Amino acid sequence: MDKPLLAINNLRIAFQQGEHHIEAVRGVSFSVNAGETVGLVGESGSGKSITALSILQLLPENAHCSGEIAFADEALLDLSKSQMRKIRGHKISMIFQEPMTALNPLHTIEKQIGEVLAIHLGLQNSEATAKTLELLELVGIRDARNRLKAYPHELSGGQRQRAMIAMALACEPTLLIADEPTTALDVTVQRQILSLLADLQQKLGMAILFISHDLNLIRHVSDRICVMKNGEIVEQGDTESVFKAPQHPYTIDLLNAEPDGEPEPLNEHPMPLVTGEKIKVWFPIKKGFFKKTVGHVKAVTDLSLTIHQGETLGIVGESGSGKTTLGMALLKLQTSEGLIRFEDTRIDTMNQDQFRPLRREMQIVFQDPFGSLSPRMTVADIVGEGLDIHKLANEANREEQIIAALDDVGLDPECRHRYPHEFSGGQRQRISIARALVLKPRLMVLDEPTSALDRTVQSQIIDLLRNLQKKYHLSYIFISHDLAVVKAMSHRIIVMQGGEIVEQGTTQQIFSQPVETYTRELISAAFESRKQSAVPYSSRSASGLSIGNQNQIIDVRN
Structure with missing residues (x-):
């Protein structure tokens, strides 16, 4: 052998x-x-x-x-x-x-992949650019030529992951x-x-x-x-x-360990908390010496939605469909057009100083907890920072509120003097939730809060979020590509593609009677393989690869 x-x-x-x-x-x-x-x-x-x-x-x-x-x-x-x-x-x-x-924030995607090609294969200039473009197209980055000069922060989470894969495969290891x-x-x-x-x-x-x-x-x-x-x-x-x-x-x-259960039922006539009408976020594409606008990346186009008090609204769609951009726009963390109301107050016309008193009511848990937590601050400093900014605590009760928030998310309060790098991915996500929760918000935008977590920890985080929602009557916007998690968390779901809503309805309607082909493809891709998992391998083809039919499962074993 x-x-x-x-x-x-x-x-x-x-x-x-x-x-x-x-x-x-x-x-x-x-x-x-x-x-x-x-x-x-x-x-x-x-x-x-x-x-x-x-x-x-x-x-x-x-x-x-x-x-x-x-x-x-x-x-x-x-x-x-x-x-x-x-x-x-x-x-x-x-x-x-x-x-x-892992990606360098100061260098373009082209330069980072080109560096690998130069060091190991000796490719330079036009040869390296051509090979980089080929790799980006190979991993499925749309409009790859215009993405060559993009920096990591200008890409979605999925696009950054694809760029990493392109870099890893550059030298055919x-x-x-x-x-x-x-x-x-x-x-x-x-x-x-x-x-x-x-x-x-x-x-x-x-x-x-x-x-x-x-x-x-x-x-x-x-x-x-x-x-x-x-x-x-x-x-x-x-x-x-x-x-x-x-x-x-x-x-x-x-x-x-599989996400299961469902959220607490809503009141019969829940009141609207956040309303968005004709929200539009377009990013200009500029070229030439004078940076003339030659086109737009249409991240979100004329999109309207409502989130009710105590409700979880799930937002699903492929990477780059505008899910995160929409969430950032609703929180005024991204410039947008259109009307946004928080209860009866119109917030889209407010500047940041006017909006700050409402900021504590609308919090976000970011997709990448390691990137969003300062490595130089202890957990106590991270969780307590919002209290200091919004002047919600004095010296006597600041520590109490931090301990209570950590206790709410299932973390030992004794760990509050440690730093983010000393925790696992699941623990860092709990810290991110505690940071948002300590301000006692009414709306939390959860951007892929379980994507980096294993199934057992995912189940724990889902149970935690449902318990917090019940305890504090929170509203969630739950952004995720994992439909099993979305199904377990959401009262209603909107499906996004190309910056627009292609379908929306209750969770039961979306999963049992999807209308759009795109929605059916997402559900098929997410759940067909789980059904197949019960089938012994001996009864399945071991030929290697099955591509093209959305209802087939890819088996990539040799």
Whole structure:
């Protein structure tokens, strides 16, 4: 039998924090063969990403790593930094989990991908631009030529993730480490990206270490699965065996963790809280020396909606459909045209000073908690900042309110003196919710609040949000590409495409009797694979790739 492409044996990773010695990975061993996809699953904080980062020697300075990591018979832990630079991005490439923090905010997408092409392939100028454009089109970025000069903040979450994937695939690596590569992507784009990875895998014989919290996704992409908990692999085996007959109780818990339930019923005649009429957000496209406007990116066009008191309005649609832009416009965090009312008060005509007293009533939880939390502030400072700005606390009760907010979101108040990087993704999301909640708002815009979380933590966050809604009679605008989560959270749903509403109705109507083809495609992509998950692998085609029919499931195993 041939040697594996990647072999990890008895890997141990510990972090030194002052006098504390924290062991994050404990005796992990597994392998990845050439052309094979191995899925690495587990809850947030289980050690998945740390294990992946150790392969490329990307651990922080205070980390101590021991054991063996062999790649194509090279002992990676013994290589110098200069030797590792020749491997990173060339032979082994990585798609990072949080593209906003992984991409350089000061450089355009073209420059960042071009840098990889220049360092490893020697491509310059027009050659590098042509190859970059080809890669962006390959990963499905619309109007790719006009996106070459875009900076990361000018792209949607899904578009940033695609740019990261393009960068990782630029040099056609032998091993691709994909750390939650489809987390920020809607279900239809997930299909495209998985199809792309499958095509490249077959073409190049590329191996993939696929890290994800989505077990349904892992089932359809992996040949073998390793399940991690608390820094250890508690179960591993071929995909069919693990899903048909899981041995470890933790694996069984992961398989059973699916968002379910529904929100509290509304009053019979709920009062409108926020109303938007003919909202329009167009971004100008400027070219030439004089920056002449030659067109517009039509993010939101003539859109009207109402959010009632105590209601959750779900907004779904593909990446770039205008979901987040709409939420930012309603909160006056984005310049827009059209009428916006908060109860009986018209707010679209207010300047920021006039609007500030109402700002505390309308809060947002951003999509990327790591990017939206200041790394230089403690949790207490982050949660208490709003209290200071709005003068809602004095020295006597400020600490009390911070502790109460952390308690509401299920965090130990003793952790308030720690910093965001010391928490897992799920815990950071709870901190973001506490920051918004401490002001006792009446409306919260939740922008993909569970997209980066594993299923067990997703269920916890959904239960938390429903309990908070019941306790404080909150209204939510819930923006997500995950239809299973939207179904569990929302009273009503609007479906967006190209900046417009293509369909809206109650959650039951949208999921049981969708009218538009686009809505049916979204629902099919989200739920058909879950139905198929109950079918044994032996009864399904193992031919590899199934593209084109929206009702088919992509199985990208070799």
